Amino acid sequence: MRGIGKRRFTGPNLPSPIISSKNWLRLHFTSDGNHKLRGFSAQYQVKKMSELKSRGVKMLPSKDNHQKISVLSQMGVAQGHNMCPDPGIPERGKRKGSDFRRGSTVHFSCDEGYELQGSKSITCLRVTDSYVGWSDDRPICRAPMCGGQLRGPSGIITSPNFPVQYDNNANCTWIITTADPSKVIKLTFEDFDLERGYDTLTVGDGASIGDQKTVFHVLSGTSTPDLVVSTSNQMWLNFKTDDTSGSLGFKVSYEEIDQGSCGDPGIPAYGKREGSGFRHGDRLHFECLPAFELVGKKNITCQKNNQWSAKKPGCVFSCFFNFTTPSGILLSPNYPQEYGNNMHCVWLIITKPESRINLAFNDLSMEKQFDFLSVKDGGKAESPILGTFSGDVLPSPITTSAHVARLEFLTDHTNTDRGFNITFTSKNKAAFM
Ligand SMILES: [Ca+2]
Ligand SMILES: [Ca+2]
Numbered sequence: 001m002r003g004i005g006k007r008r009f010t011g012p013n014l015p016s017p018i019i020s021s022k023n024w025l026r027l028h029f030t031s032d033g034n035h036k037l038r039g040f041s042a043q044y045q046v047k048k049m050s051e052l053k054s055r056g057v058k059m060l061p062s063k064d065n066h067q068k069i070s071v072l073s074q075m076g077v078a079q080g081h082n083m084c085p086d087p088g089i090p091e092r093g094k095r096k097g098s099d100f101r102r103g104s105t106v107h108f109s110c111d112e113g114y115e116l117q118g119s120k121s122i123t124c125l126r127v128t129d130s131y132v133g134w135s136d137d138r139p140i141c142r143a144p145m146c147g148g149q150l151r152g153p154s155g156i157i158t159s160p161n162f163p164v165q166y167d168n169n170a171n172c173t174w175i176i177t178t179a180d181p182s183k184v185i186k187l188t189f190e191d192f193d194l195e196r197g198y199d200t201l202t203v204g205d206g207a208s209i210g211d212q213k214t215v216f217h218v219l220s221g222t223s224t225p226d227l228v229v230s231t232s233n234q235m236w237l238n239f240k241t242d243d244t245s246g247s248l249g250f251k252v253s254y255e256e257i258d259q260g261s262c263g264d265p266g267i268p269a270y271g272k273r274e275g276s277g278f279r280h281g282d283r284l285h286f287e288c289l290p291a292f293e294l295v296g297k298k299n300i301t302c303q304k305n306n307q308w309s310a311k312k313p314g315c316v317f318s319c320f321f322n323f324t325t326p327s328g329i330l331l332s333p334n335y336p337q338e339y340g341n342n343m344h345c346v347w348l349i350i351t352k353p354e355s356r357i358n359l360a361f362n363d364l365s366m367e368k369q370f371d372f373l374s375v376k377d378g379g380k381a382e383s384p385i386l387g388t389f390s391g392d393v394l395p396s397p398i399t400t401s402a403h404v405a406r407l408e409f410l411t412d413h414t415n416t417d418r419g420f421n422i423t424f425t426s427k428n429k430a431a432f433m
Contacts, residue, residue, distance in 0.1 A: 166239075
């Protein structure tokens with residue numbers, strides 16, 4: 001029997017069953033600090049070597065109960081000594097063939113823009129007298145590997161394997177050239193998550209890859225500009241990773257636009273924009289909706305090098321605000337991103353006399369027992385408490401007895417969460433009778 005040595009499994013693909021070559025098998029599970037997924041479940045069984053004969057690691061079990069081999073169970077394999085288990089369909093791909101009987105072959109292909117890695121066809125083979133198994137694993141479909149020459153008018157570039165973790169020691173270079181030589185290239189960031197400080201995407205003007213004078217940005221972590229516009233009809237991208245720790249990677253889209261423009265940077269969530277020109281010298285002015293604070297620059301200008309003078313600002317819910325509107329929305333600061341540590345926020349809702357306030361919770365997720373939201377029936381710190389909330393159980397709606405409500409949000413010095421999203425409305429007292 002072939003020894004299996006060390007094998008590593010990652011991503012969503014179910015590995016074939018594994019048979020140890022000795023009387024022991026060690027599993028080692030490693031995870032990094034990013035992203036939580038379901039994990040894995042596996043079963044094991046001990047069998048005499050004589051029962052297994054040869055053929056190594058790709059065996060699959062039959063229904064024959066007294067001769068079952070270790071099998072990974074999550075997909076629920078259908079077994080029979082003449083039938084292989086359903087090999088499934090690769091994500092972003094297709095399978096031709098649904099006959100899984102011994103001797104039959106199924107074929108795989110990938111959606112456009114993805115490459116097949118593994119076997120294009122697999123055959124259900126007899127492994128021993130009582131076992132049949134596929135000749136290989138189901139292949140995977142992944143984003144085109146690394147780099148290339150791309151042409152306009154538009155397209156998408158992703159890190160290798162996206163949306164699965166990228167490889168270590170990658171060094172990929174893309175050059176984009178417009179189809180219309182009088183135009184320039186606009187690059188927009190859709191997804192971006194690289195190991196901060198160690199894995200980078202460098203974006204530069206023209207086609208002199210690596211030329212420091214042409215570099216617009218060296219990007220890492222999760223922060224990106226709103227967009228990047230070239231000054232010529234070409235732009236280059238270089239993706240480099242070190243030898244440990246991967247991440248999700250990136251997805252950017254490009255499009256050719258007219259010369260002399262910085263491109264549309266968008267409007268911040270919970271904000272508004274004045275000015276609609278994106279050409280050299282044009283200025284945009286941003287404001288946030290009531291109760292939101294502007295973080296960043298109020299005004300940005302389109303510069304001669306086709307770049308905005310700054311990113312568009314963000315609008316973050318204020319930690320203190322008095323609402324005087326009959327209805328509105330109340331969010332934890334930074335919602336739906338995580339709130340901060342050591343916060344003590346106070347919001348008052350003051351509606352028309354002779355009315356009552358109703359609070360409906362759309363979302364609530366806080367560190368249980370350490371971060372709290374309390375709702376008080378009145379405007380004072382010592383007003384009676386209608387409810388105190390923590391954790392992630394969505395509370396039922398609350399109604400005050402009069403026209404003033406006070407909400408207080410307290411967080412401790414560690415661990416944050418998404419926070420809350422509450423809609424308030426008010427009605428005449430008579431409407432509640
Ligand atoms: Ca890395
Ligand atoms: Ca906390």
